[in-house]
Amino acid sequence: MGLGVARALLAKGFAVHAHDIVPERQAAAVALGAVGCGSAMEAGRAASVVITVVVDAAQTRAVLFGERGLCGTLARGSTLMMCSTIAPRDSEALADELAGAGISMLDAPISGGPARAHAGTLTVMASGPAAAFTACESVLDAMSAKCFRVSGRAGDGSRMKVVNNMLAAANLAAGCEAMAMASKLGLDLRQVREVVNASSGGSWIFTDRMARALEGDASVHAAARVLAKDVGLFVDTARDLGLPAPMSECAREIFLDTVARGFGEEDDSAVLRRYLEIYGKK
């Protein structure tokens, strides 16, 4: 996703300084016109707006506060756009810590996947102080088709994202259960996808992931372990509030089982492979 965002910004004429812990991805950004940086700290030196696109809160903290992290160089008055899916309380804590260093934070998770990141047509759900929105305005314009301004408080962007991603996970788990059953019942799976798309069972993630799964596309757009983590954030939020969340819990179990079977680094459409292992073909 980070590479796609970098590309979208470069295409709109922004000067981008990029750091990725995977050298090949950083090289790809440099090939598109970015200035390569040996560390997050180096990238922070150049920028008034910094975007972090990593997997979770621990990685976000490492990029910010770790060795050679952004906070080593990021100037007072600069703005961090935090684009990862993390627990709302972690987002609030980050915003507080950064505010102490004079850095304002936009809690700005993104949705849409690598292709839409690449095209600059992501959906952003953002919350934070008005000044942070102002500082990020042109960047948000360049990277997204739609930016929802959720509220003035950090945490709410993440709340919105956790709610959305739970639905992505649950809809995908149900979709794979449906497809495995359809396979077992001898239905044509391409037709099932078409029928569901045109009927009351349709969902964005079913259409998107089943296309790849049915074409045997093994490229990883979003690793299964990531959505396992995301739906877990919803369940954790429910647990914090002492509330039941049976659909999310069930989806989490299915994702954890998918990861435990060795599919964690594969595309999350591998949940279908997990189901087919259990169901078998007709």
Place this chain on the structure above:
Amino acid sequence: MGLGVARALLAKGFAVHAHDIVPERQAAAVALGAVGCGSAMEAGRAASVVITVVVDAAQTRAVLFGERGLCGTLARGSTLMMCSTIAPRDSEALADELAGAGISMLDAPISGGPARAHAGTLTVMASGPAAAFTACESVLDAMSAKCFRVSGRAGDGSRMKVVNNMLAAANLAAGCEAMAMASKLGLDLRQVREVVNASSGGSWIFTDRMARALEGDASVHAAARVLAKDVGLFVDTARDLGLPAPMSECAREIFLDTVARGFGEEDDSAVLRRYLEIYGKK
């Protein structure tokens, strides 16, 4: 749904003979130009193609084989279009019994809800002998935007429908869990709907049902007990095959709980009310 189908056929110039056990609905069809019939048997006398749109297999059997049922008059060589959501094995059994009486059956469940029935833009997923498709061709054209020809054997239309409706039920149950949590977290629910629509968590039923739930629209488009029955058909199919179906089972439990709380005759978006009873508002 039956009234909508009648309207779509009348709008295309078909002569429609209508029977409904609810007198008000039959009167509505008559007001649109249908010939009212005192029983299914009476309707069967006039028609070469008969459409049944009832809730389940028991009702379908009653309409066909019950007192003053269709089979009392339906001529050999006529065709039944069976549009209800029923167990695939029940559909197979019906087709066999009807074949014995010289009546061919199209296993033709419909999706899209009353508004699309009314507009003649339903999705149909149909299976059956080629002659049944030919007999129903102009009727299918008039009532649907898309008719999927699933296979030549009765049962497969129902298999496709059960797979689709399980997804509708699971996506709706997950959607209501997400919305109740969003409410508890203090998010604006209209914005949640908009964000999810534009993001990876979107689904057809979430968009459709949440619009009604958020507007406080109490009209019943599809009763909660119906989707409870439909997702149960998927679970039963899994049980017949000795297979686990955790997402469907979880959705079924939530629908049964919704019905047990007294919401069975209300619109299925009442699953959200069930969740809000448990979660409370913020």
